[in-house]
Amino acid sequence: MATEDGGAAGGDEGSFLAGYDPHAFAPVAVTVDVAALTIRPGTAGRGREPHVLLVRRGEHPQRGRWALPGGFVRAEDTPQGPADDDLPDAALRVLSEKTLLPGPLHLEQLATYGARGRDPRMRVVSVAYLLMAPDLPEPHRGRGIEEAAWVPLRELGHGIGGRSRHALAFDHDRVLADAVERARSKLEYTSLATAFLPPVFTITELRGVYESVWGRELHAANFHRKILATPGFVEDTGELAERGGTGGGRRPRLYRAGGAATLHPPLLRSTQ
Amino acid sequence: MATEDGGAAGGDEGSFLAGYDPHAFAPVAVTVDVAALTIRPGTAGRGREPHVLLVRRGEHPQRGRWALPGGFVRAEDTPQGPADDDLPDAALRVLSEKTLLPGPLHLEQLATYGARGRDPRMRVVSVAYLLMAPDLPEPHRGRGIEEAAWVPLRELGHGIGGRSRHALAFDHDRVLADAVERARSKLEYTSLATAFLPPVFTITELRGVYESVWGRELHAANFHRKILATPGFVEDTGELAERGGTGGGRRPRLYRAGGAATLHPPLLRSTQ
DNA sequence: CCAAAAGTGTTGCTAGTACACCCATGA
DNA sequence: TCATGGGTGTACTAGCAACACTTTTGG
Numbered sequence: 090m091a092t093e094d095g096g097a098a099g100g101d102e103g104s105f106l107a108g109y110d111p112h113a114f115a116p117v118a119v120t121v122d123v124a125a126l127t128i129r130p131g132t133a134g135r136g137r138e139p140h141v142l143l144v145r146r147g148e149h150p151q152r153g154r155w156a157l158p159g160g161f162v163r164a165e166d167t168p169q170g171p172a173d174d175d176l177p178d179a180a181l182r183v184l185s186e187k188t189l190l191p192g193p194l195h196l197e198q199l200a201t202y203g204a205r206g207r208d209p210r211m212r213v214v215s216v217a218y219l220l221m222a223p224d225l226p227e228p229h230r231g232r233g234i235e236e237a238a239w240v241p242l243r244e245l246g247h248g249i250g251g252r253s254r255h256a257l258a259f260d261h262d263r264v265l266a267d268a269v270e271r272a273r274s275k276l277e278y279t280s281l282a283t284a285f286l287p288p289v290f291t292i293t294e295l296r297g298v299y300e301s302v303w304g305r306e307l308h309a310a311n312f313h314r315k316i317l318a319t320p321g322f323v324e325d326t327g328e329l330a331e332r333g334g335t336g337g338g339r340r341p342r343l344y345r346a347g348g349a350a351t352l353h354p355p356l357l358r359s360t361q
Numbered sequence: 362m363a364t365e366d367g368g369a370a371g372g373d374e375g376s377f378l379a380g381y382d383p384h385a386f387a388p389v390a391v392t393v394d395v396a397a398l399t400i401r402p403g404t405a406g407r408g409r410e411p412h413v414l415l416v417r418r419g420e421h422p423q424r425g426r427w428a429l430p431g432g433f434v435r436a437e438d439t440p441q442g443p444a445d446d447d448l449p450d451a452a453l454r455v456l457s458e459k460t461l462l463p464g465p466l467h468l469e470q471l472a473t474y475g476a477r478g479r480d481p482r483m484r485v486v487s488v489a490y491l492l493m494a495p496d497l498p499e500p501h502r503g504r505g506i507e508e509a510a511w512v513p514l515r516e517l518g519h520g521i522g523g524r525s526r527h528a529l530a531f532d533h534d535r536v537l538a539d540a541v542e543r544a545r546s547k548l549e550y551t552s553l554a555t556a557f558l559p560p561v562f563t564i565t566e567l568r569g570v571y572e573s574v575w576g577r578e579l580h581a582a583n584f585h586r587k588i589l590a591t592p593g594f595v596e597d598t599g600e601l602a603e604r605g606g607t608g609g610g611r612r613p614r615l616y617r618a619g620g621a622a623t624l625h626p627p628l629l630r631s632t633q
Numbered sequence: 634c635c636a637a638a639a640g641t642g643t644t645g646c647t648a649g650t651a652c653a654c655c656c657a658t659g660a
Numbered sequence: 661t662c663a664t665g666g667g668t669g670t671a672c673t674a675g676c677a678a679c680a681c682t683t684t685t686g687g
Binding site for chain 3: 308310311315318332335336337338339340354357
């Protein structure tokens, strides 16, 4: 941590803190930005596909452009509300202003971006979070927001093989690209795919998560066996689904997420 | 990013920025902390083992305690020096005040910590970096530093199987634990082990990196074959080392790092 | 010569892939 | 009863661990 100080030096720690001036340094703003991913039905009957929550900025800078939801970290209690105890709290607060968040969700820190000039107002350091959740409700607009929507990754060029087009405000294209890549690789060696599903699901739905995030079809029979052979990934509820597919078919078993966080062995997307 | 603003609203972006007051928000300090890891000979003839660079704080708060080297990000040009263009620049600047940094090194962002109360002076958000480097020179003290040293991870309880003892200032025990775990898992699926070695090395030295970081012995013959079978991991220089081991032995071939960043297939530490 | 370290050959096991096939259900 | 999707059986194959063995060097 810091080795420079804000004015006072020497003496005991109490008197040091009493003489410390928090405004002695050049101001830096800290924000959190959230890449909230969910899997929901696509626009044109393409089946389920990954979507990200975007907001259209109603204020400067970058007014009118789409961006990841975000906001300043509240360092102290303010008239707008209490201080954020920790960065994840700030991320959830920012997000809950845009959409309803039922638990449990998976929230994880992605990376922090702090290059000079990335925000024209002042030096801004943004801590990005990745949120993975089952089909969330339609978002509502918040303060300073013109519009909020779930946008398919495909439309943003973050689909499979697609080049990321420059479309979002600030450096959010890069943040989103990092988020998508993180989600893709986390599916390989953790049981996080279940974070995109409701509490109870079928193996085929789980495979659907992998297929839509990785963007390629998997061998249904082998996937089935591999999941069941991975200890702690899923847990049999003993129930069957109400009915099979639309065009008939056996009623699949229902599973819930198991206790394991990491998968041994991993499901590798590289090997075809 | 931010949806709140610093005072002005409406109008075009230029007039908005002119009326913007960067001091309107509660002050937050941003620091970078670096967990610099290197592999060097241990204290008691134990062979080479991983070390971390620590400094003993000469100033409040936490004066006298060991900590990871760190410092405030310079948001603007100051009498002490120019602003940091980006967070990695700040990390390298902070580190170069403590020890000589020959290139190339591997620097990667670890995580950001911003809980309330982690620093008594004010709200501090710390961006932690992981640096992996070949045997670096002895550190020198910097401003506000009583002492600086390479400390074996084993002594800090971050060795294999050891519980991390609370020893470092602030929450640096946790940061270091995260750094060590990141380094261990990165060896599995990237070619980063070469970051701990000089430009030219032998397969046995490469195996020594894995063994000292993972804390267990690997099968020499199979390791050898596996490395050579992994495309792009190492590149034959065509040269042999000057001499074999101390007690005799064949002269090993010399290799340099190959172009591949990720390994297919990975070297898994889980499988014995 | 002997010990030590580098490097190769070979074999058996395990885990993943592909493909065939049976089961249960809706229309 | 046929199409659809769930689920199982089984052969094939690639990759890995184990171990034996050869090569090259220092003392």
